[in-house]
Structures are given as C-alpha cells and as structure tokens.
Amino acid sequence: MNLLFACILCCLFLAINSNYAQDLNIIPKPVYEVTTNEKYILQNGSDIYITSGIKEVKRLAEMLKNALHRRTGINVQVRKGKQNKGILLDLNSNDTMRTDGYELTVNSKMIKISGKSGCGIFYGIQTLQIILRKDGNFYFPGCRIVDYPRYSYRGFMLDASRHFQSIEFVKKILDVMALLKLNTFHWHLTDDEGWRIESKKYPRLNEIGSYRDSLNAVERNGYYTVEEIKEVIQYAKNLYIKIIPEIEMPGHSRSVMESYPELLCPTNEGGNTYCAGNSKVYEFIKNLVSEIINIFNPEVIHVGGDERPRGVWEKCPKCREMLSLKGLANEDMLQNYFMKDICSFISRKGVKTIAWAENIKDGVPKNQIVEGWHPGESWEAARNGYYTINANCLYTYFDYPNNNEEKKSKPDWMPVLNLEKVYSFNPTPDSLNESEEKFVIGSECALWTELVLENDVQHQIFPRILAFAEVVWSPTGNKNYENFLSRVNAIKPFINSRGFEFAKGEW
C-alpha cells in the first residue's frame, strides 16, 4: 500500500467515524465542521469566561448564561479571565477571520468561541444553542467549526400593512432570524391597505390611514407607536439585525391618499398614487421621511417604487406640466425624476436607499440599491453596476403555496414554492462574470400578508426560511438537499420549542 493510498484510507475512516460519532445538524450549514467522539458536559461550574472587558462581550456572555439556564435549568456564572475550562468567549483580532465569522471548538474540557467582532461571537453562540443535546446530562458534542457568511445582506421581509402583527410577535420573528444568522429585517410598513407608523407631523395618517377596515378586524387596523418601534429597533440591534423600514411611493399609497387627498393628481380621485407635478407632494414626502429617519435612525431606508399604475400621470395637467418643464419623454422618466429627487434628499441625510427594481434601463438614483423581485432584474442591475438584492419571487415569496393542496386556496397565478425549490436558489448565477458578481450583495425572503394572519405566518415561513438561511449563508459547494432535509427534521423540535409550527401538509 503506498503512502498516498494509506492517507486516503485513513481520511476516509476518520470522516466516516466522525460522521457516525455525532451529527451536529446545524442550519445554516457551516463552512467547515468536523466532529469528534468527545463531549462537553454542561453542569454547575461550567462558567463562562470573557477575555475582554468590552461591554458587548459581557452582554453576550449574560445572554448565553440566560439561554442555557432557560433550556437546562443549570446556573453558570460569567467570569473575567482565561481558564482551560468552562466556556470561553474570545474577542480575537486575528486578521484571518472573516467579517461576522466565528470559530467554535468543543472538547471534553472546554468550549471556545472566537470572533473578530461581537457579531461573530454572537453567531458562534447561536450555533452552540443548536448543538445542545441531552442523554441524561446536557452536553455539547465535540467539534471544530470555522464559519462565515456567503453574503453580507441576509434578509427577511414582513408585510405589516395588509395584516398587522403584534410587537411581541415581531420580536419572536427576530429571535428566530438571529438563530438562523439572518441580519436584515425589512419591515413593509406602508401600503394601500394601511399605514403602520405613528406620525406626529401628519396625524391623519394614523386616524384615517391606519384604520381603513370598516369591519374593524384587529389585524387590519392599527399602527406601531414611536415607543414600540424604538423598542423593536433596540431588540433587533441586540441580535445584530438591522431594520430597514419601507415607505412606499409613488404608488401603493392609498392609505396616505385617503388621509391627505390633496396629494393625488386632480384627475385621479380615489387613486393610490402621489401626484408628481405637485410641489406640496415633494414637501410632504421629505417631511415624512425626515420624521421616519428620526425614529429609526436607519442605515438604509426602502422607498418602494414599484407598480405605479401606468397612465395616471399622463392624464394629469400638473404632471404633464412637470414633464414638459423637465424635458422628460414619458411618465416612466417622470418616476425616475421623482425617485431621484427624494433619494438625493435622503442621501444628503447620510442614509442609503433601496427600491424595488423599476426602469433600470433609464437609470436609477446614484448609489441606490436595487431589489429585484422579477426573475432577471437583479442580474440586469448588477450588469449596469448597481448593488442589488436578488429577491427573485419564484424562490423567495413565502406567501406562495408550500404544496398543491395549499395551492387550491391561493390565487391561480401563485406557483407552488416547495422546500426543495427554495433550497435550489442561487442569488448569484453563473452567467454573471466576476466583476458583475460583486454587485449582488445578498437576498431576502418575503412574506406578503394579503392572505396571511399573524397565526399563519409560521406555516408560511417554516420550513422554507431554513432553506433560505442556508442559501444566503453557506457556500454552494456544501449544499446537499438530502443532507439538508435530515437536518430540517433534526432541528424541527427546537424550532417548535421557540413557538413556531411548520407548514401543514407536504413541504
């Protein structure tokens, strides 16, 4: 037997042995993981050590301590210093570590989680929570994991306009997003059906725009107060999740138009679209956006921009006057002018903008991130040099039915989106070249709630959000659907214990 062959046999034996040793069943699958036959038994005295006095690491240690106590009843202490025992949280300046990455080592004596940032340590803690086991004792399987994300933007969008969810429920969603290492919560807070942000400057948005349902259905009427929103923002921040509020314009704005009908084109009574020829509209939106920026203090704000009803502006004398004043060829060009004006105002406040892909060929505002939802839009954006989020609806719209049975109660145009299809999604297709690829910064799965009440959100997002988390976190080379399915079944009881049921029927 030559040496190479012996080495291969040896590696094979180790791989098989480690596979049989213990399955970690982590979702999303880490970049690198290897298991051993050791285990770390959690008991009184399994204290958490922090090497840094930084407040953030201490907060993470307390968070882990509380999570362990909740699940096992075991009390551990947080201590400063470094010992060759217990659970060590190590803020590490190692330059080879990737952004938001972490390393986790478990042996019979200790557990070590290293990260270059608090976020990295936080993700290591999420993984540790997933691998907690019990066989008489609570324990963690011996392993070595090196892990980091594929994309920087890993989002989930929740529509709070069509049906409205409680703050407590939103926090539960954020918890499970963090567990799956998703880092962006896109909050769709305004649309035709309802305005969901408290506005002190324009109170009719709440008095009229937040209460459009004459039947007074609880989940179709209401709004979040400024205090509630701030509470959610802080909650998300502790979980390393950014919140991107979305304010729709110029279409999808019936709740605003009913509150302030003077913002409509005079020829569009009962419509849902701001008049682009009225200077008061620009002033209104800028005041409103300023108020929203003050509440959210966001890095990025989503300004909608999709599905403006065509033909409305062409009929309006004010809009036609604006077209000729600015020398614009048609109403699509007028939308570009409108969005550029609002976006440059927002950008001067130091806030970035995202909008749904529309009229890419005519140019979108400078530095705006394009969210593609029709197939191919994100590739077009990337080829034109715009940073883009590929939220291709055929893979990421979780209001679509999980299976054929569910399809019977959904609109005809909605295709079935099963778990395997979500898992097969690649936000950066091979057809993009290397210089274009870098413009795809990630993806987002979305739950539109026209037909979804709060209690049904769980059935629409689980288990599909597990597949999505793996799409945006794990390297494509690690993907294997059969292996993923076995991990889905293994993690299901843990997700159930966090208060979420899976879809009914087939996935």
Ligand SMILES: [Zn+2]
């Ligand atoms: Zn008009």
